[in-house]
Amino acid sequence: MKNNRIALYIDLLFCLVIMPLAITLLPVDRWIVTNTAFLVTLVLYVYALYFVYRCACLPKLFMQKKYLHIVLLLVVLIAVTELLTHFPMPPHLVGDKRQIMGKLNMRTQTIWFLFLMVTGFSLAIELTFELFRQILSRQEVEAEKNKAELALYKAQINPHFLFNTLNTLYALVLSGSDKTESAFVKFSGILRYMYSQNGAELIPAERELDYIRQYVDLQTLRLNHHTQVDLSIESRKEKVLVPSMLLITFIENTFKYGSSPDTDCKIYIHILVDEQHLLFETENAVMRKREDGIPGIGIENCRKRLDLLYPDCYTLQTGEHDGIYRVRLEIRIQE
Template sequence: MYKNKTITALLHLLVWLTLFSLPYLLSYGQEQELDRVKAHFWIPLVFSVIIFYFNYFVLVDRFLFPKKMLQFIVINAAMIAFFLFLKEYIEDNFFQEIIKKRLENTNRTAPPFKMAIYIQVLSYMAPLLFSIALKTTKRWNKTEAERKEAMHVKLKSELQHLHYQLQPHFFFNSLNNIYSLVDISPDQAKSSIHSLSKLMRYMLYETNLEVVPLTKEIDFLKKYIDLMKLRVSDKTSVSYSFPVKETGIQIAPLLFISLIENAFKHGVSATKTSNIDINMTCDSNTVLFSVENNNFPKKTDDKSGSGIGLQNLEKRLELLYPDKFSFKTIIKNDRFLVTLEIEIN
């Protein structure tokens, strides 16, 4: 901030120095009468400096932005009128030679008095309008920065809320699965609890970052699939394929888990054969994930799980990867296929 203020001050100084040097820059190689430059250029320019900065630092904020237009116009009109009178007074009392020459040339080259006043008023209006333009632009930039910051805070807050919402949902579903094993296979239930503790450790301590390595996310998904396979019967076949090599891809955590949960919730039957196929492929900047399973719709009175997983996923994708993802679901021949494609960077 200090550096920006210094640069701004230097730019202002450079602009005014350039303006004060204009009489000599525009008449390079020609002699300039110093008194004439002072009377007709430097003194009005000093008045312009005063008008500019008085408006920039005081009047625009105090009167224009709060929409006190009448006071703003009256003060500026009075200030311009005062400077017009003061300029004439200074010329009459300190630059008599300039006045004599002006009188000698009045009938030949000097513009009419009203025209001269009109030109001077316009010259004082320029710094006034420029100060308004700069101040308005500065205010708009500040407002836009604040709006973007507010949106960023809101985005982070909403993502955090969705993240916290996902954790108990995941834990609830996993406990339901383990509960079903307690009476059937106590040893498998113990193993499942141990596996669940590892998964929860990942969710609690390693997913608070905005992105995680895709390899870590894949490892988490494999452990979860192996955990879920413990509760399904021999009538259910589960297969999965993930990239083996290090991809170097960084991705938002816990985007795919809901799709796998959904497959085990709706794609498994206690009496019918079924199979779940999970596949992930990726290149340098795209991840394609698909899950295909049998479709066994839940009964309307089945309240196991809240159905929040896929809704949560779509909201997170819209926030994290706007216009950079494709999420499709298809039901065909009693098979449910979901594909998620995400463009990274």
């Protein structure tokens, strides 16, 4: 729709501004009296030539490798232009043969000048539009590619999260804990949230933060007094949009590797959301490590999602120092 409107404006610019200015360079005052038929034919020819170019779209034919169509069209247009140069002179124009030849030469030069002017202007416009169409096409392809990649990364993260949460519930069931029923209620709420957001990359912060609170509550149900959880959430603008199911990957790791049933430890989680930033920080003592020593896919997928959603607009720092694993993520939110 927007492209059609721009094309209409350009056509109006040519028809109402450029061509009338070009025609004023001609001896219109003489031709309209002495050779009205030729002047009318010339004006109609110029406008017809412009719209033939606009409809044919030579750059598009060239991209489609329809070279024969281009050659035939140019041959026909050149032939018509050449025929126009032989438009008969009015019978009442008599005089010196040299003067008549001078008038014919001037008329021929005028016709070919207008032909070249319209051809150049039309080709320039069509090349610009074709370039614009190519750019839009690449952007659409890239957007679809990014969308597919985001869906893949989320699909990899969610099963990983579900698997670990089911392990937590299984442990509660085996231990016969009286917290089991409450845990299943929270888990069902988490599942409803996850699948209600299916396909949404950005959601209101209040919904994501509420989901994180439920998840932390669910995890604390299986912990004893040796693991303390400090969750701090500050939301100064809850309607701002944030990535769905992103922070939970880091929070999940704090419980997986930073909790212990027999050693005192602490998990610290801090989230701040305002109009322009999302700040997320976690700290936990490293109580266990991956047995294979290979980094998990969760954090790597989060980096890829961030690269797609916030290119050059985020910083993510992760690492272990003195037995404490820290995560700091800051996103510059663009509303």
